[in-house]
Amino acid sequence: MDRKIHLDEKDIPRQWYNIAADLPTPMLPTLGPDGNPVKPEMLAPVFPMNIIEQEVSTQRWIDIPEEVLDILYRWRPAPLRRAVYLERYLKTPARIYYKDESTSPPGSHKPNTAVPQAWYNKQFGIKRLTTETGAGQWGAALAFACKLIGLECKIFMVRISFDQKPFRKLMMQVWDGNCVASPSSETNAGRAILEKYPDTPGSLGMAISEAIEQAVTDPKGQTRYSLGSVLNHVMLHQTIIGLEAKAQLKKIGERLPDVVIGCAGGGSNFAGIAFPFTADKINGANIEIIPAEPAACPTLTRAPFAYDHGDTACMTPLFPMYSLGHDFVPPPIHAGGLRYHGMSPLVCQCVVEGLHKPRAIDQVECYQAALTWAQTEGFICAPETSHAIAATIQEANKAKEEGKEKVILFSYSGHGLMDLSGYDAFMSGKLQPYQLPDVMLEKTEACLKTHPKAPQRKTGKW
Amino acid sequence: MDRKIHLDEKDIPRQWYNIAADLPTPMLPTLGPDGNPVKPEMLAPVFPMNIIEQEVSTQRWIDIPEEVLDILYRWRPAPLRRAVYLERYLKTPARIYYKDESTSPPGSHKPNTAVPQAWYNKQFGIKRLTTETGAGQWGAALAFACKLIGLECKIFMVRISFDQKPFRKLMMQVWDGNCVASPSSETNAGRAILEKYPDTPGSLGMAISEAIEQAVTDPKGQTRYSLGSVLNHVMLHQTIIGLEAKAQLKKIGERLPDVVIGCAGGGSNFAGIAFPFTADKINGANIEIIPAEPAACPTLTRAPFAYDHGDTACMTPLFPMYSLGHDFVPPPIHAGGLRYHGMSPLVCQCVVEGLHKPRAIDQVECYQAALTWAQTEGFICAPETSHAIAATIQEANKAKEEGKEKVILFSYSGHGLMDLSGYDAFMSGKLQPYQLPDVMLEKTEACLKTHPKAPQRKTGKW
Secondary structure: OOEEEEOOHHHHEEEEEOOOHHOOOOOOEEEEEOOOOOOOOHOOOOOOHHHHHHEEEEOOEEEEOHHHHHHHHOOOOOEEEEEEHHHHHHHOOEEEEEEEEEHOOOEEEHHHHHHHHHHHHHOOOOOOOEEOOOOOHHHHHHHHHHHHHOOOOEEEEEEEHHHHHHHHHHHHHHHOOOOEEEEOOOOOOHHHHHHHHHHOOHHHHHHHHHHHHHOOOOOOOEEEEEOOOOOOHHHHHOOOOHHHHHHHHHHHHOOOEEEEEEOOOOOOHHHHHHHHHHHHHHHOOEEEEEEEEEEEEEEEEEOOOOEEEEHHHHHOOOEEEEOOOOOOOOOOOHHHHOOOOOOOOOHHHOOOHHOOEEEEEEEHHHHHHHHHHHOOOOOOEEOHHHHHHHHHHHHHHHHHHHOOOOEEEEEEEEOOOOOOOOHHHHHHHOOOOOOOOOHHHHHHHHHHHHOOOOOOEEEEOO | OOOEOOHHHHHOOOOOOHHHOOOOOOOOOEOOOOOOOOOHHHHHOOHHHHHHHHHHOOOEEEEOHHHHHHHOOOOOOOOOEHHHHHHHHHHHOOOOEEEEEEHHHOOOOOOHHHHHHHHHHOOOOOOOOEEOOOOOHHHHHHHHHHHOOOOOEEEEEEHHHHOOOOHHHHHHOOOEEEEEOOOOOOOOOHHHHHHHHHOOOOOOHHHHHHHHHHHHHOOOOOOEEEOOOOOOHHHHHOOOOHHHHHHHHHHOOOOOOOOOEEEOOHHHHHHHHHHHHHHHHOOOOOOOEEEEEEEOOOOHOOOEEEEEEEEOOOOOOOOEEEEOOOOOOOOOOHHHOOOOOOOHHHHEEEEEEEOOOEEEEOOOHHHHHHHHHHHOOOOEEEOOHHHHHHHHHHHHHHHHHHHHOOEEEEEEEOOOOOOHHHHHHHHHHOOOOOOOOOOHHHHHHHHHOOOOOOOOOOOOOO
C-alpha cells in the first residue's frame, strides 16, 4: 500500500459539514453585553452578513463556492499519509494515518478558513480585512488569502513576536500583508496602551482590540475583522480536513478509524479532523475522539465550563465554553498556537456530551514525540502538532499492549520549519515538565465567578 | 485536468539514468595532481569504492536499491504540478509544469543524492560521513539521510552562515547532525587558518578542506567524505527528478516538453530534471534545455572551459569544466546555492555539445519572478529556484509572442521558508541589478592560465 493517499480534484468535498445540525443537545446561545442572546445584526459591524449566516446556521451541509475551491486546489486535496516508519519504530499493530495540512503555502491548516472568509467578505463588498496574530501562522494565512482574493489585509502582530519572529512577518509581506507591531500608534486602543506602558511586549488581547477597532471605525464601512479559530464558521470551513480524510480512507478500503486525534488550542484544526467522524459517533460508531492540549494550558481537561469572553479586553460576546478565564495569562510555552484561554464552543459542547475525550500532554513529552517523528518519518512538525503526535504514540503503544490492530488518524496541522527555537530549547535541556499549578485555576474560578454575565456554569473534570 | 499529477509508488523509477552512456563525445578524464588521469583507487581514501564505481560508470541504467527507495518513499514520487495560476496571470498559451522537489523533509532536491550516498557508504562499512555546507541546505539533507540510514554525520558549516542562519543548524541537530562552525579547532587546516585569521568568516573552500581532512585521517578508516553536487554520481542520483516528471507527463497524455529549465549552481538539480530529456534530444527530439544561472556568477555563460579544481584549496582533482577560477570569490548574492565557481563536468560537456543552452539572469529579475510566483501560485520558492522561475516566465512570454502552445517544464528545487532575508532585501529596495564586471573575468583567465595542470582550454561565449 502506498504511503501517500491522494484524492483527485474531482473527488474533493464540495460541501462543508456543519455539526450544529447533529448535536444531541442544541448549542447554548452566545450572549451579548446585556446578558441576552446576541442577534445576528449585532455582529454586522464586525463580520459580513454572509459569514454571520454561516455562524448561526444549523444546516447540515453548506456548499463550498467553486471560486473558493479554485484557490484551495493549490494544495488540496491534501495528502493522507500512512506513518509506516513510526509504526515500525513503535512495533505497533496499529495503522497510523495522518492528514498532512503542512502542504499549504503558509504551512498549516489555517488557510482552509482564511480563503473562504476572504472570499465571503469580497462578495459582500468589503475591501479590507483586519486581524491579530500571535506567532504569525494565522496572520500569514490571512495575508495569503487576501492577496489571492484581492483584499487589503492588516495584521496586528503581538510586539514580542513581531520582534522575535521576523521571518513570519516577512512571509506576510511577501503576500502584501500590512503587518504592524501591536500595540501600535494607529488605533485609540494602541495609543492608550503605549502611553501607559511604552515598553509593553503586547498581547493577543491588545492586538484583537486594535484589529476590531480598525474594522468597526472605518468611515466607509468597507473593513471587517477576521478570526482564525473558535467561531462556528471557522470550524465549518476546517471540516474539509476530515471529509477528505474520510474519502481517502474509503478509497484504499480502510475502515472507519478507531481513534481520531488533533491538537487543540482554539479548536479549529481539531474540529476539522474530528467533526466528520463525530457525526459517525453520534450515529453509533465506536470512535474515540481526542483533542490533545498542552498541560500548561489545560482548557478542556481542567477548566470550568462557563460563559466567558473570547478576548482579554472583553470586546467579544460571551461564549459558552470551557475557559481558564479571559484574563488568564498562559505560561510561555513554545506551542504558541495552543496558548488560548478558551475553546471553540462547538468543541466544548462535544466534550460536555461525551463525544470527545480531551487529554492534556506535557511539553517535554510533546517535544520528545516531535523528535521521534523527525527521526522516523523524517518531517519536522510544528510545536502545536507535536501534541497530536504525542497522543498518537500513546494510542499506538496502547494498541500494542492490547494486541489490537487499531486504525489511528490524526491531523498533522503544520510544519515546524519556522518554529525551531522550541526544538533548540528542548534539545539543549532547557525545557522542564510543566503542569499548570492549581493556584492558577483558583484565579480562573475567581475570574469567572465575578463575571456578571455568566449565568450557566458547569464544572468540568476539575 | 488536475493541477497536481501524482505517481503511485509502484510507478517510481527503479533505475537512475546515466547520461555518460549517451554523450556524443566521451568525457575528458579527470586529472590528478600529476596531470595524469585519476585512477579510481586514488579516490578510495575520500569515497567508498561502490560510489567511485558509479562515478566512473558508463552504464546507461543503474538500479536504485530497494532500501534507498524505501527511504525516498517518504516524499517520492514527488508531485508534478501544473502552474495554472501563473499561466492565467501571464495569459500565455504555454502549459507550465513544475516538478516539486520542495516536498522532501529538508525542503529541497538535495536528499535525492544524500540518501543513496549514505546508503552506499553504510554498505561499504563506513560509520561516519563528513561534509561542508554553506547556507545549510546540503548539510541538512546529509544529516537527514545519515540519521535514517544509521551513520554519524559531521558538517562543517561556513562560520558566517553558522552565525546568521541558526535555524538550518537546528534542523541538522534535529536529525542528530554534528554541525560546527568552520574554520574549527578540530582539524589541522582549521587550526592553521584560525591562528592566522582568528576572525575569519570562513568559506566553502576552508570547510571542504576540514571535511576532507577529517575523512582521510580517521585512523580506523571508517570515515568518508560526501559532496552534494558537481560529481557524476550526484547527477546520476538526481535523474530521478526528470524520470518521474517524464512518467507523469506521459500519465496525463502530455507530449514531451518543448522547454526544460532548472537553476544551476553545481548543476545537480538542473541535471536531475534535464538529463532524462537530454537523452531524447540526443535521439532527435526538439527540446530546448536551459540551465539558468545568476548573472553574478555566470559560470556557463561567460567563463572559459578549462581544467580546474573543484575547491578553493586545490585539494580535489582537476575537472574539465567551465570555471570562473578556483580562487573566484562570488559576490554575496542571496542564492547561496548558486555561488560556485565551477559546474558539473557532465553538464559542461552538454553545453559544449550544444545540448544545453545556458542563460544568466539578474538577481532583481529573479526576485521579481519569485514574488510573482508567491502572489499567483501561492508558494514561496528558494532564492535558487527563482532563477528557474524567471527563465520560465521569459519562455512563457516568448510562447505568447509567438502564439505557440508550448509545453514548459521546470524543476522547483526547493522552498524558501528558511531564506526569507533575500526577499526582505528585495522588497525593501536594497537589491540592485548586478552583472559580473569584466575585470573579474580577467582575473579568472589569469587564474586558469597560470594553472600548470590545465592542458585543454576552450573559450566559451566569453
